[in-house]
Amino acid sequence: MKKYWTGAHTKHRLMVHIVWLPKYRKRILKDALAKRVEELIKECADVNRWSIEELNVQPDHVHLVLQFRPDVSLSKIVQLIKGKSSRVIRQEFPSLKEFYWGDSFWADGFFAETAGTCDLESIKNYVKNQ
Numbered sequence: 001m002k003k004y005w006t007g008a009h010t011k012h013r014l015m016v017h018i019v020w021l022p023k024y025r026k027r028i029l030k031d032a033l034a035k036r037v038e039e040l041i042k043e044c045a046d047v048n049r050w051s052i053e054e055l056n057v058q059p060d061h062v063h064l065v066l067q068f069r070p071d072v073s074l075s076k077i078v079q080l081i082k083g084k085s086s087r088v089i090r091q092e093f094p095s096l097k098e099f100y101w102g103d104s105f106w107a108d109g110f111f112a113e114t115a116g117t118c119d120l121e122s123i124k125n126y127v128k129n130q
Contacts, residue, residue, distance in 0.1 A: 016074060018064045019111040020082060023100050027059040033093060037062065040085040048080065065115060074112055082106045
């Protein structure tokens with residue numbers, strides 16, 4: 001089902017699939033740590049008025065399907081989620097210091113792909129035939 005959001009002068013449905021990893025791709029996102037990561041991601045989405053369509057915390061990576069607003073860039077979304085969660089995780093789980101050094105819990109970078117209800121060819125044909 002398509003759910004369009006409306007702004008003052010916009011109507012949009014911006015969906016993205018994002019994947020990121022803990023540093024060194026350690027299989028550490030389990031039990032209490034995985035639960036806390038999930039809570040922090042949901043909190044960040046709520047504060048920023050994004051909608052989590054799907055979230056899956058695997059032992060060595062995180063998958064997130066997110067609907068967001070056009071006033072924020074994808075890189076800013078990832079920065080906010082990873083930055084805040086990294087800081088809180090390192091504070092709340094001090095035993096991780098033996099595995100991770102430096103200022104970040106997460107590995108650099110991320111994977112992202114737009115997601116929609118129709119494929120690129122359908123959109124191109126629609127635009128071409130207007």
